[in-house]
Amino acid sequence: MKTRFLKTTALAAVLAFATVPAVQAADAITAVSWGGAYTKSQIEAYHKPFEAKTGIKINSQDYNGGLAEVRAQVEAGNVTWDVVDMELSDAVRGCDEGILEPLPLSDLPAAPDGTAAADDFIAGTLHDCAVATIVWSTIFSYDEEKYPGGSGPKTVADFFDTAKFPGKRGLRKSPKVNLEWALLADGVAADKVYEILATDAGVERAFAKLDTIKDDVIWWEAGAQPPQMLADGEVAMTSAYNGRVFNAVATEDKPFNIVWDGQVWDIDLWGIPTGAPNKDAAWDFIKFSTDTQRLADQASWISYGPARKSSAPLVGKHAVAGIPMGPHMPTAPENFTNAIQNDFAFWADYQDELTVRFNTWLAK
């Protein structure tokens, strides 16, 4: 009895030691993203084929963006995330602060026609510590049943016009996009928005415009919320990520309409936290998931534009609904007429101050 106990313990100890190198060789990595329809598109287009090809399992985890969790993990020396889907401004800050690993970008696979990755990716979508996957956009959407027969809002100015278009509005609880839209609605041209927002008078003007709809706004935080709020009738129109609205329309037959005027577009990138447990496997995964075909595949699950130019011609129809995806991309020419590119340099400087000011404004 006693010897058996000893044997089992010894065996367990040996196994425990034996599995340590096995873990380092990675049989599973943790990929963190924004959840909902977006994560589903990544699972279908990246995770499943990667698992089939390499046998490395991918554990998918959700978060609401921001650097806080990555930074907490790195500073505590207990990193559990291997690869994180993040916004550009966070990728830049994370890289500067040394909490993201620098990536050997020259290892990225070339396009099928031989174009080097550095030329194939849309300008500005490769970063020292992160590789872009998608171009996404914040748009606003309304329920067609509330404004039937083409009587719905058409511009950002209409979004701020509660007299002409009564009903509650949904906006993200963050100064980002809201301040840009406030200026746009107040008559500022799209290409002048950040210039004016960098002045005190411009910020004043943006908040004054937001004041006019303050009492009509319901604030959301997670990307899955706005389509739900529209569906519940909690709001008449809301800002949202274009892919989420598209998904509600394509797969759930919701009567939602997207207004592309004043869309604020941005990119999402994969980054690896410094000291990630399976760094090599994570980098393999990034290389795999950002090749031309994989990026095109993702676009058949959600209407976010691929970050590689060579992927665009390969984008086909929605995998379930069978709708051609091209016209629903933020980058489609007819959608792109009055677009603003999210200015990460502006936000890297002003985010702290404007967020405090925004929160103060909200709380009063």
Add this chain to the structure above:
Amino acid sequence: MTDATVSPVGLMTSDGVPLKQSLARAERRSRIRAMMLVAPLFLFIMITFIVPIIDMLLRSVDNPRFQEVLPETAQVLMEWEGGGLPPESIYAVMAAEMKAAMKDRSLGRLTSRLNFEDPGMRTLMFKTARRLNRVDEGPWKEAMIKIDDEWGDPQVWALMKRTAPAYTTIHYLNAFDLTVSPEGEIVAQPEELQIYGLLFWRTIWMSLLITGLCALLGFPIAYLLATLPTKTSNLLMILVLLPFWTSLLVRTTTWIVLLQTEGVINDILVWATILNDDERIQMIYNQTGTIVAMTHILLPFMVLPLYSVMKTIDPSYMRAARSLGATQVTAFRRIYFPNTIPGLGAGGILVFILAIGYYITPALVGGRTGQLISNFIAFHMQESLNWGLGAALGAILLAGVLAMYWLYNKLIGVDNMKFG
């Protein structure tokens, strides 16, 4: 005669050890044994409670970034007497250290700290460090001013000098809606950035209101529990305890289902034609929502201590008062109610202290105007990453709670408090 009195010193145990010594030894042994029994709990409290609080207090004044990233610059800046522009030597040290910090990617940790003080510092620091990489020799003062004339601005250097020391009071100043002007004086924040005074005040009055509502609602329930026959009171007790055992999140989301504009209560009011469809009442995602949901969630903390105290009040007191001619009201006011004070005090302080630090419920149902100070502490911990300010707000909240406790002790007396 004199032989009969033995001095206490002379008392011996059977084995010849003085009694006093032997007794002390026995007592010491049992004290050590008691201490060893308590040790695990003591360690547990130290590690999970005391140490984090000390860490938080330290963090609220801690300012390590400058000294970590640019150690020598911090040193020379502290030695510099300030005013105007620093001498060439400081520019030179700073330029050399900024280059190094850029190379080992540590500069970002300092810029995020500086950027809290003055937006734009991040860009200035990175731009300068990047361009300095192409400059090999001085004079560094000229070189840095050429890169950006901000480096010729005494206010930037005043900010640098202020941020260099390892300890700072800026987080506490910010937590009281104050700031340091470019001239180095303590001034009020501009009005559009004043928020924490408002939030502390809101947290206190809402917590007091919730405590009052809990007392108002809990008193009759506790009274029924204590006076009804066992069979009925047991059933009532289950009704009190069942929500108490249910997850906080479930109870909060239930209130969302009930109170939202397309929710059950509004639907019923519209169906009963009390309201028109377009005048549904906003009952959640505001202060009302927070107050309703928190009162419901904290109610058991009032009912249970009240109940345990009321249970011990002898019914004969009331009968005696009535037989001596008091009316029902007078008997209640002069006899019954004063006896419930220990329970009311215990419940009140429990509910108030829980309410003042409440986080999840206001976050979910508070919307814009129902957010409390704890939501902003969480914001600084999780989103803005301004941990120093979050810690300072937490420390002020802790001091506030201790002050309330002291006040309570002065007014009512903590010894008078009965939890059960």
